[in-house]
Amino acid sequence: MHHKPVMKTPWLLLLVLAFGAFAFNAYAAGDPEAGKAKTQSCAICHGEDGNSTTPQWPKIAGQHANYLEEQLRGFRSGVRVGQVMNEMAAPLSDEDIADLAAYFSAQTPLPGETDPRLLPHGEKVYRGGIAEAEVPACMACHGPNGQGNPGSAYPLLSGQHAEYTYIALQAYADGLVEGTNSYIMTDIARRMTERDMRAVATYVAGLH
Numbered sequence: 001m002h003h004k005p006v007m008k009t010p011w012l013l014l015l016v017l018a019f020g021a022f023a024f025n026a027y028a029a030g031d032p033e034a035g036k037a038k039t040q041s042c043a044i045c046h047g048e049d050g051n052s053t054t055p056q057w058p059k060i061a062g063q064h065a066n067y068l069e070e071q072l073r074g075f076r077s078g079v080r081v082g083q084v085m086n087e088m089a090a091p092l093s094d095e096d097i098a099d100l101a102a103y104f105s106a107q108t109p110l111p112g113e114t115d116p117r118l119l120p121h122g123e124k125v126y127r128g129g130i131a132e133a134e135v136p137a138c139m140a141c142h143g144p145n146g147q148g149n150p151g152s153a154y155p156l157l158s159g160q161h162a163e164y165t166y167i168a169l170q171a172y173a174d175g176l177v178e179g180t181n182s183y184i185m186t187d188i189a190r191r192m193t194e195r196d197m198r199a200v201a202t203y204v205a206g207l208h
């Protein structure tokens with residue numbers, strides 16, 4: 001389905017005027033087919049289906065579309081700093097971003113690899129938090145299986161490369177992410193030790 005040609009027909013334009021909000025939502029939701037055709041420049045790092053094979057590069061398969069959109073807009077405007085991604089997002093239009101997000105969110109994430117030695121501490125942090133450091137349980141927002149919640153902008157974590165999750169937590173602690181909802185994770189990550197981050201990262205890699 002392609003939205004653009006359809007939008008040009010006059011009767012639909014009337015509908016758009018009458019039900020503006022609904023039509024806008026449908027348009028903003030993005031077109032996965034159009035998105036697929038725009039992934040050439042992404043596939044080399046994130047994989048054709050969003051399952052990157054390099055642990056430093058995030059898997060984006062199955063991630064919530066609204067979260068992907070927010071991150072791509074953040075890279076484009078610079079509120080989220082990531083050397084490669086600021087360049088990659090610079091030429092993207094709002095429509096490109098919506099289409100790419102629709103495509104990658106519809107793909108299936110593959111499970112990640114875990115380090116058994118760190119799992120017990122990781123499980124404790126994820127499910128119970130760290131009382132003495134006032135770190136809340138990750139599960140409270142990211143869910144018992146790490147699926148997150150698109151309605152609340154809590155991203156999917158399960159199956160992510162442990163290395164990337166660790167990098168993401170470090171980036172929050174270093175203040176490199178300044179999106180609308182990022183202050184939540186900046187505050188949490190700054191209360192965590194290196195070991196807490198490594199352990200919880202390996203735990204979520206195995207969650208599904």
Ligand code: HEC
Nearest residue numbers: 041042045056057058060068071072081082084085088100
């Ligand atoms: C040269 C490798 C490379 C290419 C090409 C690339 N990315 Fe990325 N991408 C990365 C890296 C590395 C990160 C992590 C950046 C960071 O955290 O600072 C990332 C992060 C992201 C994120 C955030 C994921 C998250 O979980 O927060 C999204 C979304 C994303 N990329 C989408 C894309 C899209 C869409 C394209 C194509 C238009 C693309 N990337 C091209 C390497 C790449």
Ligand code: HEC
Nearest residue numbers: 136137138140141153154155165168179181182184185200
């Ligand atoms: C109060 C809710 C809340 C809690 C508790 C929480 N998170 Fe988050 N988390 C969020 C939100 C919201 C975002 C998205 C922030 C943004 O848009 O930058 C996020 C993003 C993340 C990301 C980035 C994912 C990606 O793909 O880039 C990671 C990793 C993460 N959280 C890990 C954790 C861990 C580990 C814990 C437990 C120590 C935790 N979170 C606890 C709300 C929460």
